[in-house]
Amino acid sequence: MAAVQKVAVLTSGGDAPGMNAAIRAVVRAGISRGAEMFGVEHGYTGLMSGSLTRLGARDVGGIIQRGGTMLGTTRCAELKTPAGLDKAVATLRELGISGLVVIGGNGSQSGAAALDAKGVAVVGVASTIDNDLYGTDITIGATTAADIALEAIDRLRVTAASHQRAFLVEVMGRQCGYLALMAGIAGGAEAILVPEVETDPETVARELCEARERGKSHAIVVVAEGARYNAASLAEHFNTHGQRLGFELRVSLLGHIQRGGSPGVFDRMLATRLGAGAVERLLGGHHGELVGMVGGKLVTTRLSEVAGRSRPVDPQWIELARMLAV
Structure with a gap:
């Protein structure tokens, strides 16, 4: 050549x-x-x-x-x-x-x-x-986008703690949970939803209730946009069953703001x-x-x-997120 x-x-x-x-x-x-x-x-x-x-x-x-x-x-x-x-x-x-x-x-x-x-x-x-x-x-x-998501989570936690509320934060990532896991673990999220793990709104509600029983007055839920239940579907479920679940979720969609950082x-x-x-x-x-x-x-x-392949997140990160959400 x-x-x-x-x-x-x-x-x-x-x-x-x-x-x-x-x-x-x-x-x-x-x-x-x-x-x-x-x-x-x-x-x-x-x-x-x-x-x-x-x-x-x-x-x-x-x-x-x-x-x-x-x-x-x-x-x-x-x-x-x-x-x-x-x-x-x-x-x-x-x-x-x-x-x-x-x-x-x-x-x-x-x-x-x-x-x-x-x-x-x-x-x-x-x-x-x-x-x-x-x-x-x-x-x-990837790391800059995760940092931007983390900054948003940190700011939302201040308001969540002040009002004793639960916030739902949706991050990008398509069908990969990397951004959600990195920002969620680093931000101390009480629950993290990623495409690689099947979950449902009732499971999220149970995790939030258990967190409250452990003495937590507020909560942060981080969900990847590609998760089966994204922010919109989770919010709809919680709004419909809010009285039974005992939680009202405030939703923040970070969207393309994660792409534009220095x-x-x-x-x-x-x-x-x-x-x-x-x-x-x-x-x-x-x-x-x-x-x-x-x-x-x-x-x-x-x-x-x-070509045509993708790399899922390391299962060890998923397990670490579960272990720390206590």
Whole structure:
């Protein structure tokens, strides 16, 4: 395979704190190796339409502390079609770009795997606040999103204690309970609901009643958006049976506020290491890989293994949450 001289980078899917730090690392690492760097605007949609801009070291200055992505991002269903893939490949060939770095989560890396199968030299960078990507212990944006959720829980607990009430806090995470578990455990939640564990409103009510019997005057329930009973269904159940259950729940949906924070130290460093590592792999002649971190070290996993798979939370975290909610 010929040496990669022109490299493009794109961000795809949901934005995550630290994406800009990853872009910065990719661009500057590429320039330091003598590559000509390009940024793809608006993810795979921009790749198909040819929306690329040459990037220099100064173009990515002052962005490491910013949330979101300077390149923009979309969720692109068209890339899943043969015509969409052909458009993306044609853009890269027309511009003479033979290397692509894809920063994103599950759907984004599935797209990267499809491009790899088409002969594109592509390397993925693990980035999603959900932290459910196969091939890495942690993804860019997950720790900052958990910190934002934790700050909200801490603030709500102040009001819950003042009014002796129970608050229900819904966090993001799709079908993975990582954010709910991390924020819930760190925030001392009395109950945590995640997609990985089947539960029901009556069980939650019993746990809250038992907490009250143990002397607790207020409570925090953290629920992942992908849980079978989300905040809306739990609140409806408690409102309908409030007199019998003896609890009134106040509901707070954190939603996309978790995505927009300035990345913390860990996410900036993780993004920097993964971004630079992706370029090193690409310019070293390797492709069709996802760059992630396992056991504190950079590792690579074949994109064909990553595509269509997700990584559930470690069951030990679930057990720890149960043990501490006393």
